[in-house]
Amino acid sequence: xxxxxxxxxxxxxxNPITGCSKISPGCDNCYxxxxxxxxxxxxxxxxxxxxKLTCHPQALTIPLQWKKPCTVFVNxxxxxxxxxxxxxxxxxxxxxxxxxxxxxxxxxxxRSKRLKQLDSEMEWKSNIWMGVSLENQDFIHRVDNLRKxxxxxxxxxxxxxxGPIHELNLDGIDWVIVGGESGPxxxxxxxxxxxxxxxxxxxxxxxxxxxxxxxxxxxxTGRLLNGRLWNQMPTVLSSYQSKQAALQL
Numbered sequence: 001x002x003x004x005x006x007x008x009x010x011x012x013x014x015n016p017i018t019g020c021s022k023i024s025p026g027c028d029n030c031y032x033x034x035x036x037x038x039x040x041x042x043x044x045x046x047x048x049x050x051x052k053l054t055c056h057p058q059a060l061t062i063p064l065q066w067k068k069p070c071t072v073f074v075n076x077x078x079x080x081x082x083x084x085x086x087x088x089x090x091x092x093x094x095x096x097x098x099x100x101x102x103x104x105x106x107x108x109x110x111r112s113k114r115l116k117q118l119d120s121e122m123e124w125k126s127n128i129w130m131g132v133s134l135e136n137q138d139f140i141h142r143v144d145n146l147r148k149x150x151x152x153x154x155x156x157x158x159x160x161x162x163g164p165i166h167e168l169n170l171d172g173i174d175w176v177i178v179g180g181e182s183g184p185x186x187x188x189x190x191x192x193x194x195x196x197x198x199x200x201x202x203x204x205x206x207x208x209x210x211x212x213x214x215x216x217x218x219x220x221t222g223r224l225l226n227g228r229l230w231n232q233m234p235t236v237l238s239s240y241q242s243k244q245a246a247l248q249l
Contacts, residue, residue, distance in 0.1 A: 008211050008223070009177055009233070010073040010106055016060050016093055017078040017085060018046060019053040023110055026135030026160055029185045032077045053084045060092055063100040069241075071104045081111040087121065098125050104238060108133055108157055112145035119149045127238035129175075131155035136163030147172045153236050159211060160186075164193045170204045174234045180214025180221075189214060194225060207232035 005013045020032060032051075039047040046056060063072060074080060074097075080090060097105045108131045109115055115130070124130075130151035132142040135158070146154050153174045158165065160181030170176070178197055180189035194210065201208035210230040213221035223229055 005073060005076070007073060007076070008231075009071075009209050011070040012066070013073045013076040014059070014063055014105075015046075015075055015077045016056050016062075016096075017053065017075050017080060017082075017089070018056065019049060019051045020078050020082060021051075021053070024135065024139060025162060026110070026133065026139075029160075029181060029183060029187075031183060034183065036077065053078060053082055055085065055089050057089075057092075060096050063096060063103055063105075066100070066103065069102040069104075071106060074105050074107045079109050079111055080107055081109040081114045081118070083111070083114060087118065090118065091121065094123055094128070097128050098123060101125065101127055101238065103127060104129060106131065106155075110134075110139075110142065112142035116145040116148050122150070124150045124152060125239070126152045126236075129153040129155055129234070131157055131175075131177075133157040133159065134165070135160055137165050138163075140165065140168075143169065143173070153234055155234070158197060160214065161189050161193055161197075162187045164190075165197060168197060168200050170200060170206045173206060174236060175207045175209065175232075176201050177209045177211055179211030180218075182212060182214040182216070182218040184216065186215050198225065198230070207234055209233065 003013055005011060036047050036051045040050055104127050106129045110133050112132045130149060132146045134142045154172060155175035156173060157177045159179035161178055178194055181187050198208055208230050209232055210223060210225045212218050212223050215221045
């Protein structure tokens with residue numbers, strides 16, 4: 001339910017929920033669905049329900065066992081704000097993130113409407129980064145919904161980027177990740193889609209992270225954009241980090 005991650009912009013994944021359902025074209029070649037089929041076939045008990053959304057209360061306290069501060073991607077195998085996730089369980093996840101204040105938690109959703117609806121129910125601590133995923137111009141409303149939340153750090157994951165996003169408004173947005181689709185059936189990403197977004201980030205002084213070009217063989221296409229790596233991250237300190245810095249003075 002938790003492990004070290006190979007995802008370039010995080011260090012660990014934590015999955016108190018597994019399973020999901022498709023709501024937009026970016027979901028068509030879902031890597032989590034492919035991985036779930038594999039894990040179920042291997043007999044993993046946590047995936048016995050396949051890709052049906054399943055809450056795992058026994059996994060909630062895992063981050064409390066990690067003493068070394070790290071970045072944690074929450075629910076890489078699901079969506080915390082899925083309509084079938086009980087509000088009580090979402091709040092349980094937030095309680096753990098609050099207690100594990102030494103970590104930076106990265107929550108990502110496509111369900112921005114429910115996120116906005118539940119915003120006042122959440123206790124937003126400074127170590128909880130909230131992001132939305134969108135794949136093209138048709139889902140730009142997800143950014144507007146995110147902007148209306150009380151999260152201290154707000155970010156965008158434009159992956160898989162399967163179409164252009166024009167005139168991206170980054171007011172109130174702290175970080176942008178861009179990546180192409182990878183794996184079987186991967187849809188190509190055009191370079192001008194990426195450079196347009198990267199220029200908007202430069203103009204607004206928003207950290208930009210280029211994850212991958214993607215494709216069936218993503219290692220071959222690599223991560224270079226205009227001859228360099230783009231690994232920028234937000235520099236906002238959590239309350240825990242601020243306290244630790246003060247103790248060292």
